[in-house]
Amino acid sequence: MNAHVSSTTDPLAGYRKAAVIGGGVIGISWAGLFLAHGLDVVVSDPRPDAEEQVLAGLAEIAPALAELGLLTEDLTSRLRFEPDLARAVADADIVQENGPERLAVKQEIWKAVEQAAPDRALLATSTSGIPATAIAEAMRQPERLVVGHPFNPPHLVPLVEVVPGERTSAQTLRRAHAFYTALGKKPQILRKEIPGFVANRLQSALFRECVHLVAEGVVTEAELDEIVTDSIGLRWAAAGPFRTFHLGGGPGGLPHFLRHLGRAMEEAWPGLGSPAFDAATVARLTEQAEQAFGNAPVGELAARRDRAQIALMRALAKTPDTNARA
Template identity: 55%
Template sequence: MTARPTTYRSAAVIGTGTIALGWIALFAARGLEVRISSTRADARAHVTAALPLYAASLPDGPADPDELAARLVFAPDLAGAVAGVDVVQENAPEDLPLKQRLFAEVAAAAAPDALLLSSTSTLLPDDLGAGLDTPGRVLVGHPFNPPHIVPLVEVVAGRDTDPSTVGAAVEFYRWLGKTPVVLRRAVPGFVANRLQSALLRESIHLVREGVVTVDELDEVVTASIGSRWAVVGPFHAFHLGGGPGGLRHWLEHLGSGLERSWSLLGSPPVDRETVDTILAQADASFGAVPYEELAARRDRGQNAVIAAAARARED
């Protein structure tokens, strides 16, 4: 294994969608030269127009969009974007053949010690690297949206990935200020999105059945488990719910009812009626507010919650 850098100077970002824009802003804020590869003819104008929104909500405080833009290089082709960089972060659409072609090109042009990372939320690393001589070279570095703010990055390795490559990915994300979690086994959807999907399924069921509205459901979450989970995870929360006896007491006394309660959860169809119900309520609540305004509100709140939780852990 070729020795890897202890400092990082440059990174390539493939794509200019929402996730890619978050990485671009964060990488530039950390002082990296960011080479951008995009199929958009207006990539430069698109990124330049979007940068102020992301620059205003960086975890360490607002940055000057012009200073970030000065660190961006819009490469004429993919090979030029990845040649000589320390890290490649791919953000193409969730199309396996497309991503396989991209990583084949990337592996041929990038330095042998460059980290090859994918932001995919659905595809497994062994599939992404299947066309390479060394398939284990491709790792998943799945962020939680928005990636320039939310700390989590799920690191998923392939069967043949060298442990030192996993360690290098973890080191890079920590250097960025992220919280990387290495999955012990590659599973579809990874972890965070599986948890989110489970909650979304029951949320849709409850709204579809008329138990609550979209607004009320969101308020239930933000006023209860949302704020709780900002400081303790589910297992830790139920450990505290068990009193002095902890999780052991909670499971021994209430665990027998879990399967029964799970059987009562909904499994709603995502049919036309369901979609129309959800969208009508969402449109009435926040659908008319411009995306940029909603995103800015979310980002301010998210940064405030993360900062407050960090201060509480230090006390």
């Protein structure tokens, strides 16, 4: 029984049944989050071991969901599996697709979903980079499709990038924003499609320089990671890059900062690295990864990181005025 059915003021009131397409890491995480918010969930994945994988994955993330204050008892009692795509989405209020990152596959999936899902269903793809415009080319109602790109793992990282395609309707955008907000996420509607969206572009820009600095022997991977967590990571968890430079500008804020340091920064940009993943660089990165992280299985390291991140989210929740907008 869905706890949200009876309440008309509940922002999740319109969402009782979710179809999760693809039972990989992202699909499992969405499924867990939906279940923990009281939705019925159908997972659709053609792989023969999908059910086994999803159940194992849900057991793994359940402690984190509980840490977030969500209900995790009988989490799987409202979960079922349906390999057939049309049957899986036939009664869905929300379809969240996490298929392979290949345009043709996604186009095929969405053509089928559109025909089988109810008109009321919110249609979202987790794609990390393929524009909704391209995915929706084969759809009769492209206005219904929107990118709902989570930052991995979706049940834990607040951000969801909501990215419209050229033909996505304003209503679809509003619905997606409201739905993810009701799940406790922090959705951001991008104003334009751009390859890689925003968070991954920023991550990639910084990582490019990370690779350069390690390849040049300025620091090791472990040293660079510590430098980040002890400076900009800590800063950007509390205040984003623009706010950080606004505060770095003194009483004159960002305008003062730009006037006095903008030119020097711009002049230094061409001096940033342009590394390549050539054999020598990959060998160095691999060797240092073994040294830095080889002491424990990845799953255990990830669990430690997730515990730390939940602690950080709790700490931030107690300082709510930090990033208050004007």
